[in-house]
Amino acid sequence: MPEAASSAPPSSPAVKLFTTTNFLLSFPSIGDIRAELNIQIHQITISSFRQETLPSSLLSLEIPLVTSPTFIPAYVGLVFDSRYLQLNLSYLHNNNKNNHPKMDNYRTINIDVLDPESSTNFPMETLLPGTLPPPLSSSDAAGVAGPMLRGGDPEGALRYVLDTAPLGGDDRAKEVHMASVVEVLQGIRQGEMTRVLEGVIGGEGGSERADCLMKYLYKGLASPGSSGGSQSPRKLSPQSTGGGFSQIQTRNFGEGGGGQQMSVLLNWHEKLVELTGPGAIVRVMTDRRTV
């Protein structure tokens, strides 16, 4: 059983079960680290050991368990029960050998990651189709769509930004592209909306473009507005669920300047639903190819 918490020095690391086989230690300060981990699960002790000098940028250390990966899942049920779990951590910080704090925050262990049946371990990548475009790390759609928009071809501009949506891209590319889409949407006059929309969602691949536009509208409505479609990507809210089912991002109504963008997006939403019906809205919810 853990000793009294008072025996832990102020600089003791936080220990977290990282995956089924790794522990993650987060250190409050930088220095020479020697970490040793003893986990005792119902009379069986697993020891892991790693010594490293942490660079100044890294404050955490991952310790792999020296055991077969099949071992831990078999004891998942026991890990939940504090009676069977004893997690002893001894580590060396700044060459001070006398610190042997006991792990006492095992109740904060994220047990869901240990359960292979848990929904958080559902392999989300299996929901992505094989036809997904290759991942991009940037988007230069604004460079093409901007001149098209100013050159009097709003339909072509909107068609272009929807066709080049980085469905397989990283968050940064998606944010940059989002800004381009909003810029195009804001650059089209209200009187022209219906005509442009009919052109964009007609023809070959039109329904995909309609679904894609609907995704951008909902993403724009869900995120705090950056008015004028500025190129500075907004900070993404941390995805604490780590690949869970939730697509919801935190809303922030407090950050001003988004009101005008919201009304533009709502206008587009109204026009788009007239043409695509509720089907496109339903597909925004099911589709894992997020924008």
Next chain:
Amino acid sequence: MATPQAHHLFHNPIADHSFSSDKQTLAVARDSNVELYQTAGNKFTLTDELKGHEKIVTSVDIAPNSGKIVTCSQDRNAYVWEQTPSGWKPTLVLLRINRAATFVRWSPSERKFAVGSGARVISVCYFEEENNWWISKHLKKPIRSTITTLAWHPNSVLLAAGSTDSHARVLSGFIKGVDTRPEPSAWGERLPFNTICGEFLNDSAGWIHGVGFSPSGDALAFTGHDSSITVVYPSAPEQPPRAMLNIPTRLLPFNCLIWNGENEIIAAGHDCEPYRFQGDESGWKLTGPIESKSGGGAGSIREDTALNMFRQMDLKGQTQADTQLKTTHQNTISTIRPYEDANGAVNKFSTSGVDGRVVIWSI
């Protein structure tokens, strides 16, 4: 098209319904019981109740030839009910699952049935004479989530399954000693138990609600929560399909579908009325609703005249009585089944839904 024949049975959702082959008996899953209705003229009267399940019955199926009824429930059990002179006698089938059973269907041969479940397995159950007992075998891989729907291939060996992992799969449920070896087809030549003959995923990846083989068994259609239906034409074993056509619609998602011949699919769901799709390998399209609402539909509201509006406001304090839908079904349709068919062509079909109605439609 004749007017649909609507039977409002009760004010509870109908999870599933099934007609006997002579259309005299209708089995309806209601809460934790299955109610049996007999036709009397143009009406259905409650004659019997199958009681035994402890939790909500999720699915019921009457075998057309033997008349045996199979039911499954959220209590993780399935029962096979046989009619005896002293009433319906249940036989418990151990499914060996630790989550709710969600869907059950007899194979066309009626010698086995398949039960989908939340335990990420399909139990294929068959009767073992020497032990006088139903045995279940599990189809496990590569299912990653709850099975929501099942459909048998006409050869009684292949099984299509839809799941909440957004995949529709075709698996082999071949049981040695029960099934005869199936003819080789585009799905596969040798088909031992748990052969994966196909795994299909839509681009927009919704939960799969309904699956169905075409009458010949050479095409598969499935519908998902992305408001689309997808038709797959397999080419050869181990090969990518010859064609996989996705038809996104502007409607709400469909829960179920049936084939009418090789070139028509009827699907119904959250829009409370059945829709017709037509096409072939080169392309499919939504042709429109089956119900003609020109007459305003059954039990429709009167014209919204000014007088009527003010009367409503005066009597009920509301501007419009908008709780009534123009469709025959007043809520989501959850099951669609062929009612009368010949050689794969459906003349009549039946639907049931959350509104407690069973409706028989003629095409």
